[in-house]
Amino acid sequence: xxxxxxxxxxxxxxxxxCYHICPSCLNLPDYDPRAVIKDILAGKYEKWLDHxxxxxxxxxxxxxxxxxxxxGFENAMAAMRTVASKKGMTPPQVKRGWDMFIKTxxxxxxxxxxxxxxxxxxxxxxxxxxxxxxxxxxxxEKTAGTKE
Amino acid sequence: xxxxxxFWGCTIPARFPFLEKSTRMVLEGFDLxxxxxxxxxxxPEKSLVNxxxxxxxxxxxxxxxxxxxxxxxxxxxxxxxxxxxxxxxxSELHMNHKDKERVNKIxxxxxxxxxxxxxxxxxxxxxxxxxxxxxIKNKIVKPLSGMRVAIHYGCHMIRPSHxxxxxxxLDPRKFDNLIKAMGAESVQYMTKMLCxxxxxxxxxxxxxxxxxxxxxxxxxxxxNVDAMALCCPSCYxxxxxxxxxxxxxxxxxxxxxxxxxxxxxxxxxxxxxxxxIDSHRIDANGFMEKWERLNRELTKTEEITRAMEAGFxxxxx
Numbered sequence: 001x002x003x004x005x006x007x008x009x010x011x012x013x014x015x016x017x018c019y020h021i022c023p024s025c026l027n028l029p030d031y032d033p034r035a036v037i038k039d040i041l042a043g044k045y046e047k048w049l050d051h052x053x054x055x056x057x058x059x060x061x062x063x064x065x066x067x068x069x070x071x072g073f074e075n076a077m078a079a080m081r082t083v084a085s086k087k088g089m090t091p092p093q094v095k096r097g098w099d100m101f102i103k104t105x106x107x108x109x110x111x112x113x114x115x116x117x118x119x120x121x122x123x124x125x126x127x128x129x130x131x132x133x134x135x136x137x138x139x140x141e142k143t144a145g146t147k148e
Numbered sequence: 149x150x151x152x153x154x155f156w157g158c159t160i161p162a163r164f165p166f167l168e169k170s171t172r173m174v175l176e177g178f179d180l181x182x183x184x185x186x187x188x189x190x191x192p193e194k195s196l197v198n199x200x201x202x203x204x205x206x207x208x209x210x211x212x213x214x215x216x217x218x219x220x221x222x223x224x225x226x227x228x229x230x231x232x233x234x235x236x237x238x239s240e241l242h243m244n245h246k247d248k249e250r251v252n253k254i255x256x257x258x259x260x261x262x263x264x265x266x267x268x269x270x271x272x273x274x275x276x277x278x279x280x281x282x283x284i285k286n287k288i289v290k291p292l293s294g295m296r297v298a299i300h301y302g303c304h305m306i307r308p309s310h311x312x313x314x315x316x317x318l319d320p321r322k323f324d325n326l327i328k329a330m331g332a333e334s335v336q337y338m339t340k341m342l343c344x345x346x347x348x349x350x351x352x353x354x355x356x357x358x359x360x361x362x363x364x365x366x367x368x369x370x371x372n373v374d375a376m377a378l379c380c381p382s383c384y385x386x387x388x389x390x391x392x393x394x395x396x397x398x399x400x401x402x403x404x405x406x407x408x409x410x411x412x413x414x415x416x417x418x419x420x421x422x423x424x425i426d427s428h429r430i431d432a433n434g435f436m437e438k439w440e441r442l443n444r445e446l447t448k449t450e451e452i453t454r455a456m457e458a459g460f461x462x463x464x465x
Contacts, residue, residue, distance in 0.1 A: 003202075021318075023343040027363060028356060055351035059195050060343040061307035065317045070310075081199040090200070091352040097196045105189035105208075107196070108162025115161075118169045118424060123161055127187035127215070130258040131208070137254050138207055 004079050006041060008071045013037045018063035018072060024056045031056050033073040040076060050089050054080040105131035149278060150267075153185040153216060155225040155234070158193075159381035166424025167381060170409040171226045171271070173423060177416050178279060178287060182224065187215050191230040195347055209237035210251045213268070214260035222267040224274045226409065228380040231270035232304030232312060238264050239311040270305050272379050272408055273314040276322040281329045289417040291331025294442040295435070297411070298335045298373040298403075299323050300364065300387070302380035303343050326408070327377060330415040335373050339364045346386035361390045365401040375435050379408035392429035404432035414439075 013034055019025040025033070031053055039045050048054055054077050063072035084090060090098070100107055110123035154175070160167050175182050189208060190197070198205040213234060216223050225231040241248045242264055252261055269277075275284065301320055309317035318341065324334040345360020365387070368376060376387060388405040395401065405428065413423040425432050 023345065023360070027342075027360065052353060055353065056348065056356070058303070058343045058345065058347045060303035061317075062303070062343075064308055078199055082202070085200045093350055093352045094196060094199075097193075097350065098200055101190055101192060101197060106162075107158040107190050107193060110161035111163075111165055114165045118165055120165060120169060120172070121184070124184040124188065125186040127189045127211070130187065130260075131189045131211070134207065134211060134254055134258050135204065137257055138204060141254070142203065 004040070004076065005071065008069050009037050009073075009076060010041060011069060012071065012073055012076070013041060017068075018066055021062045021066055023058055023060060023062065028056055033057070033077065036080065037073060037076050040080075045080065045083075048080055049084045049087060054084065055091060102135065104128055149181060150222050151181045151183060152222040152224045152267075153219065154182050155188060155191070155212070155223050155227070155230050157225065157227040157230040157381070158190050159385070160227060164381055164384065164427075166427040167226065167384070167407050167409070170407060170413050170418075170423040170425075173418060174409045174412050174416065177413070177418075178283070180279070183221070185215060185219055185221070188212050191227075191233040193229060194233050194236070195350065205233075206237050206240065206247065207251055207254060209234050210241060210262040211255060211258070211260060213238055213264055213266065214255055214262045216266040216268075217263040218260060220266075222269070224269050224271055226271045226379060226407075227382075228270055228302040228304035229382055231268060232307070235268045235311040236308060238268055269314070270312070270379070272305055272323050272326065273312075275408075275412075276326055277314070281325060284326065284329050284412075288330060288415045290415055290443065292327075292411065292415055292439065293331040293446060295332040295375070295439055296335050296371075296373045297327050297332045297406075298337055298368050298371070298376045299327060299340065300344065300376055300378040300383055301341065302378055302383045305380065323377070323379070323408070327411070330411060332411070335371060337367055337371055337373075339367050344380075344383040344386040346382045346390075349386070349390070357386065358390055358394060361386050362394065362399070365391055365394075365403055368403050369401050373403065374438060375404040375406045375411075375432065377406050377408060377411055388429050395430075402430070402434065404428070404430055404435045406432060406435070 016034055024031045036048050036053060039048060057074050057077035059074055063074055097107060105126055105128040156168060192205055192208045241262060255262055301323055306312060306315045306320045307317045315322050327334045342364060345357050349357035378384060384405060391401055410423050410425055420436055
């Protein structure tokens with residue numbers, strides 16, 4: 001939440017121009033980002049952390065494109081999802097995807113048998129080893145940073 | 149043209165290798181200087197990785213871009229998510245030198261440096277801008293004349309525009325221009341710019357994902373289009389696989405979902421099976437049959453025209 005610009009969000013809470021273009025605002029009956037934003041501004045955002053709404057932002061960037069602040073409420077939704085994940089409240093599918101990413105550096109491995117059948121060349125090597133090394137350094141620095 | 153690495157991403161090789169097949173065939177057909185580069189990881193996927201750890205999202209993308217810097221090549225991706233994520237991090241690091249320094253301190257440990265000098269592009273705007281319409285028209289041996297195609301851009305082909313800078317983010321034209329260059333009609337429809345909604349399938353909201361797929365497929369069915377064209381594996385999953393699941397439950401749409409490279413390949417004269425179109429869950433036979441029929445009729449008309457010109461046409465004063 002520390003990454004959010006509350007002044008811009010305050011304007012967001014009174015504007016809502018993007019409701020006319022946001023695919024979820026237009027097509028999912030209960031989706032109301034300004035309700036979430038108002039609660040963030042009032043310091044009462046906890047109740048949204050396990051709510052389906054914060055995952056209904058499709059990150060299509062339509063709001064960002066038409067926003068006169070070039071901000072968009074996608075920022076608020078992303079921040080909420082980060083807090084939810086820190087508290088271990090992520091949907092199971094997201095958790096599975098994250099684990100796979102950290103373990104293998106990818107979200108799926110090339111299908112060797114299908115490649116052969118299609119006469120495709122052998123897939124390029126993944127950077128998994130260097131990735132793991134890099135993640136380890138990153139996480140150590142992050143832990144050191146929190147302790148300071 | 150500068151050499152470029154092709155960034156396949158995770159989904160195409162893991163789930164839809166036939167989309168890789170048609171992409172390679174088209175790139176080779178145009179004799180483009182592409183190569184496979186070792187060492188790439190997930191781009192990484194924004195809605196998954198960035199939501200958990202922004203720093204690692206930036207670092208992982210920066211590492212992929214640093215591999216391009218090292219090999220001194222540009223990048224082209226047939227996945228909109230990969231193109232958009234890499235371009236977004238690239239733009240973020242160019243704006244923020246402190247973050248760039250922090251990233252490079254870690255990348256140094258794995259022998260890399262982020263410079264961000266390579267062009268990062270999605271395949272569709274790349275074809276439009278770098279290959280160009282005249283060259284494309286020259287390669288077409290079997291135009292898609294008479295075919296009514298509904299384009300689904302895919303949000304991340306064009307947005308966020310401050311990072312991708314490749315088309316109008318709300319009213320894009322390049323994919324339309326390419327489809328028209330192949331000879332097909334790009335059908336205009338109300339839900340054209342609507343997000344596919346596949347993201348909802350990745351957060352355990354399958355019913356909502358189907359709701360989004362239905363919105364577009366229903367309109368296209370009512371408009372009687374011959375196919376939907378797209379160039380994103382996530383959107384492809386949404387419209388091919390989820391359409392198949394809905395059809396299994398009794399809803400009927402029958403809209404073939406064709407990748408940009410498949411349509412291009414067909415127009416270049418490759419066979420549907422060669423391009424891997426027979427691997428789709430929603431079969432494209434209806435599209436192929438109509439196209440063959442129109443082609444036969446066209447050939448007949450051409451024959452008559454030629455005969456007329458050769459015969460009494462020219463003899464007339």
